[in-house]
Amino acid sequence: MRRRTLLKGAAVSGAAVLGAGYWALPAGPRPAAVSLDGARQVLADLQGRALRSVSGWSPSEVFNHCAQSIDYSIDGYPELKPAWFRHTLGPAAFAVFSSRGAMRHPLDEAIPGAAALTEPSSQALALQRLQAAFERFAEYRGGLQPHFAYGVLDHAEYAEAHVLHLYNHLSLIRPA
Incomplete structure (x- = not known):
């Protein structure tokens, strides 16, 4: 009983924070x-x-990070948030991002359990x-793996998530 009450309270609090955050998105x-x-x-x-x-992160680290996320949507993320999160707060956050058409998340936070963002190290190769990764995803027709935070997404939802994720990171990239 206490656990259920705690989970309900966390979900309501999280929804309130996400709702308030909706208006703070660009x-x-x-x-x-x-x-x-x-x-x-x-x-x-x-x-x-x-x-x-x-x-x-440097541009090459940003490109490697975004490529990791795309590849993990096909191959599986190394670590997932708890199931309760992937069924409540995660999908709520994605719904806010989707409805707003913009994502905001910590831009220096690695994917849980992901490899270091050092390979490839050159900007040109990381961009390639x-x-x-985007080409592979666009052509992929198999089942997709659950997102580590948002849970189960279909191909169109994942496409939107990947694009919003990229655009959020590109907000810190400028011509040299």
Whole structure:
């Protein structure tokens, strides 16, 4: 009984925080449409350009991180948040991001259990890795693995999540 009450309280509190956070999400212009084609065009436009990060990870680390997330949606995440989170707060957060068309999350927080973001180390190769991950995802027709926080997503929802994730990270990337 106490556990159920605690879980209900946590879910209600989390929903209140997510609702308040909805209005704090950016509503300004995105780099492109929230679509796989839009993201691929943004990445193509970055090829051959010298880039810098205004805070946190380097551009190559950002590209490797986003590629990891895409690959894990197909191959499986190394660690998952608890089931109660993936069935309550995680999907609620994704619903907020989806309805707002923008994601905001800590931009220097690694995926739980993920490999270091050092390979490939060059910006050009990391960008190619990310482009290849988007291509692989676009062509993939098999079952997708549960997101470590959002839980089960279908292909269209995952596509949206990957694009919003990329755009959130690109908010700190500028021409050098």
